[in-house]
Structures are given as C-alpha cells and as structure tokens.
Amino acid sequence: MTSIADKASTRRRPHDSTATRRALLDAGRTVFDELGYDRATTREIGERAGVDPALIARYFDCKEGLFLATLAGGADDEQLDFEPRALLAFLVERWDERGHSPISRALASPTLTDDVRQQVSSVVSERLLKRLVEVLRERGAPEPELRAELLVAMAVGIAMTRANGTLETLSGAPRDEVLAALGPVVDALAAP
Amino acid sequence: MTSIADKASTRRRPHDSTATRRALLDAGRTVFDELGYDRATTREIGERAGVDPALIARYFDCKEGLFLATLAGGADDEQLDFEPRALLAFLVERWDERGHSPISRALASPTLTDDVRQQVSSVVSERLLKRLVEVLRERGAPEPELRAELLVAMAVGIAMTRANGTLETLSGAPRDEVLAALGPVVDALAAP
DNA sequence: TGATATTGTCAGCGACTGATGACATCAATT
DNA sequence: AATTGATGTCATCAGTCGCTGACAATATCA
Numbered sequence: 427m428t429s430i431a432d433k434a435s436t437r438r439r440p441h442d443s444t445a446t447r448r449a450l451l452d453a454g455r456t457v458f459d460e461l462g463y464d465r466a467t468t469r470e471i472g473e474r475a476g477v478d479p480a481l482i483a484r485y486f487d488c489k490e491g492l493f494l495a496t497l498a499g500g501a502d503d504e505q506l507d508f509e510p511r512a513l514l515a516f517l518v519e520r521w522d523e524r525g526h527s528p529i530s531r532a533l534a535s536p537t538l539t540d541d542v543r544q545q546v547s548s549v550v551s552e553r554l555l556k557r558l559v560e561v562l563r564e565r566g567a568p569e570p571e572l573r574a575e576l577l578v579a580m581a582v583g584i585a586m587t588r589a590n591g592t593l594e595t596l597s598g599a600p601r602d603e604v605l606a607a608l609g610p611v612v613d614a615l616a617a618p
Numbered sequence: 619m620t621s622i623a624d625k626a627s628t629r630r631r632p633h634d635s636t637a638t639r640r641a642l643l644d645a646g647r648t649v650f651d652e653l654g655y656d657r658a659t660t661r662e663i664g665e666r667a668g669v670d671p672a673l674i675a676r677y678f679d680c681k682e683g684l685f686l687a688t689l690a691g692g693a694d695d696e697q698l699d700f701e702p703r704a705l706l707a708f709l710v711e712r713w714d715e716r717g718h719s720p721i722s723r724a725l726a727s728p729t730l731t732d733d734v735r736q737q738v739s740s741v742v743s744e745r746l747l748k749r750l751v752e753v754l755r756e757r758g759a760p761e762p763e764l765r766a767e768l769l770v771a772m773a774v775g776i777a778m779t780r781a782n783g784t785l786e787t788l789s790g791a792p793r794d795e796v797l798a799a800l801g802p803v804v805d806a807l808a809a810p
Numbered sequence: 811t812g813a814t815a816t817t818g819t820c821a822g823c824g825a826c827t828g829a830t831g832a833c834a835t836c837a838a839t840t
Numbered sequence: 841a842a843t844t845g846a847t848g849t850c851a852t853c854a855g856t857c858g859c860t861g862a863c864a865a866t867a868t869c870a
Contacts, residue, residue: 441836441847462728464656468828478849483829534726534778536654546784572799575788576776583775584768586726592738596767607764614806633817633866660858670819675859
C-alpha cells in the first residue's frame with residue numbers, strides 16, 4: 427500500500443516534476459473539457475490535480491499554455507478505423523464522454539486565439555483529416571478535403587448539442603440509434 | 619436632422635424606456651453572438667447600445683436575463699421554407715453572419731443554465747423543429763424528431779467551425795459550395 | 811407651477827481571476 | 841555534511857467583472 431508511485435493518491439510524491447506536469451495536463455484536459463476554457467479556473471485545475479496552481483505558470487507559462495498542451499497530447503491515435511461511418515462513430519463516442527479531450531470544445535468555440543486555432547487545426551488535420559481525406563479520395567468522392575471537414579463539423583455539432591441537452595430528442599437518444607440514423611447520411615457524404 | 623427618434627445616434631433621447639430596452643437587446647444580441655456569453659461584458663453591451671450598463675439590471679434583472687431576452691426575440695420566423703435543403707441553407711446562411719442571433723452559440727455552448735437550456739429548447743422547437751418534423755413526417759422519414767434535430771445539430775457544427783476558422787477548407791469555402799456538397803447528405807437524412 | 815413617479819448617471823463595492831515573487835523544502839553532488 | 845539547483849507553497853497584487861444604491865434629470869399630471 428501507499429506505493430511510492432501512487433498517482434491519484436492524496437499525497438503527491440514531492441519534487442517529481444514529470445508527475446506534476448502530467449497531473450496538471452490530465453486535470454486540465456478534464457476541466458477544460460467539462461467547463462470550457464473561460465469557465466475553467468487555474469485554481470480548480472490545481473485542486474483536481476492535487477497541485478498548487480502556481481505550478482501551471484512554472485511548467486506551462488500561463489493558463490493558455492496549459493490549454494495548448496492539453497490539445498496536443500492525450501489522444502493516442504492508435505489503430506483508428508478511418509472508414510467514414512466508423513470514424514464518425516468514434517468521434518461521437520469519444521466526445522459524448524466528457525473529460526477526455528477539449529478539442530471538440532475548441533472546435534465549437536466562438537472566439538479563438540491565433541495560437542489555439544493553429545494548434546487545433548494542426549492536431550485535427552494530422553490526427554483525423556489527413557487519413558480521412560485519403561479514404562474519401564480512394565472512394566472517388568469529390569472535394570475530399572471539404573467533405574472530410576464536413577464530417578468532423580457534423581460530429582462537433584452533434585457532440586455539443588448532445589452534451590448540453592438543448593436538443594432534447596437528440597440528447598436523450600442512445601448513441602446507437604443516433605449513429606444508425608446517420609449511416610446513410612455519412613454514405614451520402616462519402617459517395618462519388 | 620437630429621431626428622428625435624434617432625436610434626444609433628450619439629445622443630439618446632432621454633427617458634424613453636422602450637427605446638432603451640430595444641437598444642440593449644440589439645447590442646446584447648450582437649455582443650453575445652460575437653463573443654459568446656462569458657466573454658461578453660455588460661460594459662461592452664452598454665457602450666454599444668449607447669446606454670449605461672446599469673440599465674441592464676433595471677430592465678432585465680441581470681446579465682443572464684438580458685441573454686434570455688435576446689434568445690427569445692430577434693428572429694422573425696417569416697415565411698420560412700421548411701424543405702430540409704432550404705432550411706439547412708437558411709440556418710448556415712443566418713449563422714454565417716455574426717451579430718444576429720446568439721442561439722447558435724448557445725446550442726454549441728458546453729455549459730448552460732437550466733433557464734437558458736429551457737429557453738433555447740423552446741425557441742428552437744417552436745421556430746424550427748415543429749414544422750421541420752412535419753415535413754419529415756410527410757416524407758415518410760423514420761424518427762422525424764431525431765432527424766430534425768440532427769439537421770439543426772449539423773448546422774450548428776458547420777456554423778461554429780466555419781466561424782472560428784479551425785477547419786481551414788470548410789472555413790474558406792464559399793457557402794454555395796458547402797451547401798452543394800451537403801445537398802445529398804440532407805436528402806439522405808430526410809429519406810424514408 | 812409644484813408634486814411625484816419614471817428614467818438615466820455615476821462611483822464604487824465585493825468577489826473572482828490569472829499571475830507574480832519571496833520563501834520553504836527537497837534531492838543530488840561534492 | 842554542506843552547497844546548490846530544482847521543486848513546491850503561500851500571500852498577495854492588479855485587473856476585471858456583475859451588480860448596487862444614492863443621486864440627478866426628465867416627464868407627467870394635478
């Protein structure tokens with residue numbers, strides 16, 4: 427018990443900078459995703475990480491620096507299936523569960539810093555669009571770049587409205603049902 | 619000149635409560651839409667309305683009260699075409715131009731007060747969903763409520779990502795091109 | 811004209827936020 | 841063991857925010 431490498435324990439092993447960094451990153455991801463950038467406070471992030479908020483400034487320069495870092499990391503783009511239906515299902519599933527990636531929130535945000543916009547663009551492009559565009563091109567879909575981004579945009583809209591409960595039927599419907607209804611829609615988007 | 623009913627003039631006609639109310643509503647709509655609820659400040663709204671910010675509290679109780687009021691009014695649901703393609707085109711067009719309705723922002727917002735969620739729900743339902751559902755039902759589309767909300771959700775995602783520029787191709791593409799690509803997609807959503 | 815309610819102005823309060831810098835604590839090296 | 845750099849803690853600052861209450865200006869009506 428009380429393993430020295432205990433991660434989520436109440437007592438932080440002192441003077442372990444990499445553990446502190448990661449704790450802040452994890453907590454930041456969660457809080458930014460749950461509350462959005464503006465509502466998220468450095469004090470809240472620090473508390474959830476079990477770390478003094480002042481360390482955000484030390485390791486990430488400022489709040490926005492931590493935000494940028496959370497955007498970059500986190501999503502391990504393991505063996506994703508880039509078949510359009512499967513990818514939409516993955517995105518909706520991922521963004522349905524809060525606390526993992528603030529990218530969907532950034533994509534849906536009204537105002538973005540230049541740095542953040544650039545970061546989001548490059549992450550989404552690298553992790554999702556690049557290979558999705560390839561798949562669409564193989565299928566002979568016209569304007570594959572545009573259609574790939576449209577698929578991501580659709581996922582964003584669905585995830586956000588499902589999360590905040592403004593569209594009641596959509597929010598209440600089980601994910602399977604939503605995805606089933608979307609099947610032919612995605613096919614139409616990916617058709618030649 | 620210097621008409622007594624001059625609305626955007628530098629000098630406000632004194633003691634005209636209805637004009638003041640409307641000025642605050644208009645400015646609120648614009649600022650909430652441009653900046654989102656959190657970034658919008660009562661001082662900024664007051665300045666744009668040419669009105670002392672303290673009057674927000676008098677006429678709308680508080681900032682959120684003004685926000686609720688902006689959600690309710692504004693959109694004159696004139697002779698809308700509820701044919702799905704046309705409706706999506708209308709929504710994307712409307713939400714492409716900032717400063718008119720903060721509803722899209724509310725739909726894309728991560729966290730919502732109960733009051734705001736309820737207001738957004740009822741406005742969207744009354745103005746858009748109700749008749750769109752009818753059209754979908756006439757067409758024999760299954761789960762017309764779900765599909766109607768999916769169309770709105772798609773419009774939200776597209777509008778937000780286009781506005782913040784995170785998806786570069788989609789943001790840069792002319793609206794016509796985007797809507798053209800979406801035509802078959804909407805048809806698939808509305809198909810029986 | 812004088813009395814009264816409505817409307818607009820202004821200064822400032824209390825709370826919160828991100829950030830800073832002085833200080834304490836720890837660990838590694840000599 | 842002593843030194844030194846790295847790491848963590850804390851109090852606090854400066855700025856911003858929504859909101860309030862006292863007061864001034866205006867309109868309405870007797």
